[in-house]
Amino acid sequence: MGPLQLRCLVLLVIAVFTGSVVHGDGLGRTLTSYSGLSESYYQYTCPQAEAVIQKAVFDELDKDDEPAPGVLRLQLHDCFVEGCDGSVLLDGPYSEKTADANSALDGFEIIDIAKAAVEKVCPGVVSCADVLAYAVRDSVLKMGGEYWEVEVGRKDGIRSDAAQAELYLPSPHFGVTQLIDNFAKKGLSAEQMVILSGAHTVGSAHCDKFVNRLYNYNEEYYTDPTIDPVYADYLRQQCPQTYDNSTEVDNDAVTPELFDSNYYVTLQQNKGLFSSDQALLYDDRTSHAVKSLAKEHGKFTKKFGEAMRALAAIEVKTGNEGEIRKCCREVNH
Ligand code: HEM
Structure with a gap:
C-alpha cells in the first residue's frame, strides 16, 4: 500500500469513527461531509x-x-x-x-x-x-x-x-474559556467558534446584552477598559442607564449590513459589541485567528461556509428518527 492509499485509509477510518468525511466540491475546495447528510439527498424525491x-x-x-x-x-x-x-x-x-x-x-x-x-x-x-x-x-x-x-x-x-x-x-457575557467549552460540547473547535462569531458582522443587538460594559463595570473600572472610549460614548448615547430595551445597536459598528470580515477589524479597534466578541482578541487561544481573519476577507467568507456546514450537522436526526413536519411551527399529529 502506497503513502496516498494509506492516507486515504486513515481518513476513511477517522471518518467512520467521527461520522464525517472530507471531499472536494468541484471548485477546488475541500469540504467535510457529515454522517447521514448529503448535498444530493433530495435529488430524486424533490430535485426542485x-x-x-x-x-x-x-x-x-x-x-x-x-x-x-x-x-x-x-x-x-x-x-x-x-x-x-x-x-x-x-x-x-x-x-x-x-x-x-x-x-x-x-x-x-x-x-x-x-x-x-x-x-x-x-x-x-x-x-x-x-x-x-x-x-x-x-x-x-x-x-x-x-x-x-x-x-x-x-x-x-x-x-x-x-x-x-x-x-x-x-451568553454575550461569556469569557473565552466558557465560549470554547460551550462550542466544544457541540463538537466545534475554538477556531470554528471564532469563525462563526464572524456572523456578528451583520445584525443588531438590544441594550441589555452589553449595557453592563458601559456603567459600573467593576470595582476598578466604570467602563469596560477593552471598549474604545469614543465607541463607549456612542453606546451610552444609544443605551442610557435608564435604557429602553427596544433600542437596537448594530453588531458591526462600521459595515453593519455587509457580510464581510470587518467584524474582526472592529475587534482590533476595540469596537466589539459584546464581551464575548471583544474577549476573542485578548486570549492567546483565539487572537491569532482574529488577526488572520481580519487580514483576508476571502479567507473569512470561505471558512464561514465550511464552519456553517459543521454547525448545521450537530446532532442531526436522520433515517427513522424524527419526522417531516407539515408546518414548521407544530409537530404532526
Ligand atoms: C459565540 C457565541 C455567541 C454569542 C454569545 C452570541 C450572542 C448574541 C446576542 C446576545 C445577540 C443579540 C441579540 C439581541 O439582543 O437582539 C446576537 C445576535 C446575532 N447573532 Fe450571535 N452569538 C454567538 C454566536 C453566533 C453564531 C455562531 C451565529 C451564527 C452563525 C450568530 C449570529 C448572530 C446574528 C446574525 C445576530 C444578529 C441577529 C439580528 O439582528 O436579528 N451568533 N448574538
Missing part, C-alpha cells in the same frame, strides 16, 4: 427543493431585507439545542422560543414562507430543519456572503423545551 426555497427567500428579502441576520442566527439557536432538528421553530407555551436566551429571535416568517413554497411542489418531503439550512445560506448570500453547498437529510424533532435553550446557548 433548493431552487424553490432560494426563490422564496430571495423574493421575501427583496421586499424587506431586515430579517436576513435573524434567519442566520436561527441556525445556531436551532443546532445548539436538541441538535439541528427545527426545534427552535416550534410554537408552544414552554417551547425554545419562550426562553430568555431566545427573546430576540427573528426570521421565522421567512422559514414559514419557504416551507410553504416547497410543500407546494413536494408535499411532506423536505424537513423544516433542511428548509432552515438552505434559507440560512441564502440569507447570507443576500447579505453579500459567499455560496456554500448545503448538506441535507435532517428530520424534524418533536421536542422543544425552553430550559434546554437556557442551558446550551452561549
